């Protein structure tokens with residue numbers, strides 16, 4: 001049991017209380033206090049039942065600020081080891097802490113090597129040790145090589161990945177080849193035995209010949225609509241159609257009962273969403289996430305040449321965005337994730353503004369809380385909804401049974417934030433992701449400011465400052 005030292009925490013106490021008028025718990029938002037001891041939540045008490053002698057006890061009173069379970073981001077690319085010039089564990093997890101994210105699950109690609117075997121997972125864990133400010137779990141990659149070799153897949157699962165991730169289109173990374181539906185079908189029974197999920201980038205290549213005219217300058221590569229035409233919603237729809245024939249096997253009594261399919265970063269809110277809804281109604285074990293950038297931005301507003309907004313699947317039109325919000329509010333989209341996928345600024349080709357050649361990926365890790373809140377408050381979202389999309393449901397997906405809620409016995413992973421505090425993401429704003437210039441959020445004004453972030457009871461971030469030492473932990477499935 002590691003006791004908090006003053007290097008690990010800006011509040012080096014073993015035993016203390018956090019109080020506030022607004023504490024978001026699984027039983028609603030209460031005025032009261034949370035008792036934390038040795039990194040765990042040991043009691044949650046409503047104000048009227050709270051009797052503590054604060055002259056003998058450390059109490060941090062946050063007034064009316066919102067005290068919520070820390071965000072769990074199940075989709076982040078930290079690119080470490082091997083491409084840490086793109087992001088890296090220290091910068092990425094500092095950004096997470098500054099944004100109220102207390103746990104993230106790292107994607108198996110964009111680091112070098114990709115996390116596709118027991119050996120490459122070891123490299124990940126080594127790279128994370130002593131260098132992370134928030135807890136970090138790992139997805140392993142499902143690629144043709146291990147999909148066709150059950151024992152290598154089992155070694156990867158035994159080594160502690162929380163689940164697997166695969167691409168149904170080329171990923172853009174050479175040592176992370178795409179899988180077809182038949183690879184996925186082959187892997188599902190193994191995942192079922194291990195009771196771990198498969199996350200899928202659900203787009204497939206379609207024959208778009210004749211539908212997109214890109215030659216001879218007919219279409220301008222600086223125009224966002226050109227890029228949008230190269231990745232129509234039908235690519236997502238076709239992939240999801242394939243997946244829901246496979247998800248049948250995950251039903252009770254099916255050949256892959258115990259396995260679970262999770263569709264990452266859904267952008268198409270029309271046909272794709274209906275397909276997923278129908279599969280859920282039939283009893284398939286399937287969930288879906290979308291990301292704040294699909295809820296915050298619309299294709300019509302993306303300026304020519306502004307490749308900060310390029311990602312796959314692409315940000316679609318404003319009407320699609322409205323439908324994504326409807327689906328989220330109706331519970332048809334289960335959770336949110338950042339899909340923080342940075343690169344070096346040179347690869348975004350910001351000078352040329354070429355949407356076809358630029359690297360795809362949105363940089364957002366530090367801004368997901370204020371981005372979700374700023375855009376969501378127009379739809380009347382509640383703190384409880386935020387907690388279900390960003391903590392409770394992601395914890396379930398990743399199998400993190402002691403995280404995701406302010407509840408007795410859980411790890412004390414907590415964010416404290418101020419919903420009405422606004423700020424400009426200008427050049428003076430302290431941004432911790434490695435390359436602020438490539439973030440699509442820079443230049444905007446957001447509301448919802450993170451004041452403090454606790455990981456396992458350690459105050460790892462407070463008003464612009466981080467703990468001096470990175471004492472959070474790699475998380476392995478056990």
Ligand SMILES: NC(=O)NC(NC(N)=O)C(=O)[O-]
Pocket residue numbers: 077109110171172173201265310311312313339341360361362
């Ligand atoms: N290689 C990537 O990081 N790809 C990512 N790129 C995006 N989303 O544009 C992703 O998650 O698909």
Ligand SMILES: [Zn+2]
Pocket residue numbers: 201264265312313
């Ligand atoms: Zn993806």
Ligand SMILES: [Zn+2]
Pocket residue numbers: 075077107339340341
């Ligand atoms: Zn991604």
